[in-house]
Amino acid sequence: MAKAIMIQGAGSNVGKSMLVAGIARAAVRRGLSVAPFKPQNMSNNAAVTTDGGEIGRAQALQARACGLEPHTDMNPVLLKPETDVGAQVIVQGKRFATMKAREYGTRKADLIPRVLESYHRLAAAHDLIVIEGAGSPAEVNLRAGDIANMGFAEAADCPVILVGDIDRGGVIAQLVGTDVILPDHDRVRIKGFAINKFRGDTTLFAEGMTAITDHTGWVPLGIVPWFADAWKLPAEDVMDVATRKGGAIKIVVPRLNRIANFDDLDPLAAQPDVTVEIIEAGRPLPGDADLVLIPGSKSTIADLAHFRAQGWDTDLLAHVRRGGHVLGICGGYQMLGREIADPEGIEGPATRVRGLGLLDVTTVMSAQKTVTLSNATYDATGDPVTGYEIHIGETTGPDGRNGWLTLDSRRAGAASADGRVKGCYLHGLFTSDGFRNAYMAGIGAPVQTMHYDAGVDATLDALADHLEAHLDIDGLLNLAETVPL
Structure with a gap:
């Protein structure tokens, strides 16, 4: 039976998409059949799938890391902004509606059955689902009807790893603050944490890791240095x-x-x-x-x-x-x-x-x-x-x-x-x-003589090597839990 783990961020742009791709490639190299999943994405940078729909391009890259063709089930809800207050809503690859943000906020919970349908189809076909959240679970003002972070984790009953971005500063506050503000039923889903985008000597943050563990009780999974070849992957x-x-x-x-x-x-x-x-x-x-x-x-x-x-x-x-x-x-x-x-x-x-x-x-x-x-x-x-x-x-x-x-x-x-x-x-x-x-x-x-596609695959392998060196991949995979049917 499939297992699943969800990677959430303590903020936007903490590097979740790349971490999911690298973790997925590392798991594939362990002989597992792996699929990526992002319940809700917001991006106008879309990919066309083999089943004739659209998903976020990040999920297409993650599919490539898994050795799979992109499929609409990997990103069942895609929001494509058309104005500052409205977006086209793509559900399971097809245009569903165009909505203003407030309208979508009142209706997004109605989409959870479609999201879970896609999720369970993937789980029936693979050993491991690596799930990517969107934004931050600390945005508790968006928790009602949420399908992107803890709302999905609750509906799917899956464990969460929280990632902080040290490059922007204040990473201890990012992580501990998230633990403080979350309600108890969400807080208990977080099993571990990691630090991303570190520049310099990672040993200098040892006391920071201890402080986060002491405040939260989460398992520390590692400090990931800045991946210098990230620019070689599709943006x-x-x-x-x-x-x-x-x-x-x-x-x-x-x-x-x-x-x-x-x-x-x-x-x-x-x-x-x-x-x-x-x-x-x-x-x-x-x-x-x-x-x-x-x-x-x-x-x-x-x-x-x-x-x-x-x-x-x-x-x-x-x-x-x-x-x-x-x-x-x-x-x-x-x-x-x-x-x-x-x-x-x-x-x-x-x-x-x-x-x-x-x-x-x-x-x-x-x-x-x-x-x-x-x-x-x-x-x-x-x-x-x-x-x-x-x-x-x-x-x-x-x-x-x-x-x-x-x-x-x-x-x-x-x-x-x-x-x-x-x-x-x-x-x-x-x-x-x-x-x-x-x-x-x-x-x-x-x-x-550059071969672009071969270069992307080589960079995905280098990313997996990078994570193997700095992230406890086995420990992370051991935190994954069986997908309830």
């Missing part, structure tokens, strides 16, 4: 990409408010001769860029207005006049056209807006959502390209005749007459080594 947050200086070829990426599916940047940022720079609002697009890459967006029309408000439309035209290259992916592709029409009000009030005009195509939004894994061919070289599509809307127009990919025996994407401006709906295409080398050679980069 969960766009700010984890930030600026990666790898070489003279400069790719700049305007930071959209609702940036989505930016995993296209990961293979580029890993390439030794490439610098990827995220441009924040209020900064101009640098004049020395070789490529401006406009990424996906959860709210294309609103992000197009944001793009113009920064003056980036003017910067982009100047970049093109200087002979620079432009690539728009998904929402970025839609922005590059002459017009975006939303007659049904999918993204807000029904409207029709002028695009950036660098491609002679138009986009019409519709309620039908495309979510699919795709295989294509790069027409210029014949290199195979693998990726996924996840978008609403259809884009057509004369520049579609300059499509530069072949997808299911049809031309896909669009390009300007001189080929310097391109767009497509296919995410993840730069993970294909041959295509990436050919495309980058077109903007002046030398050919590389």
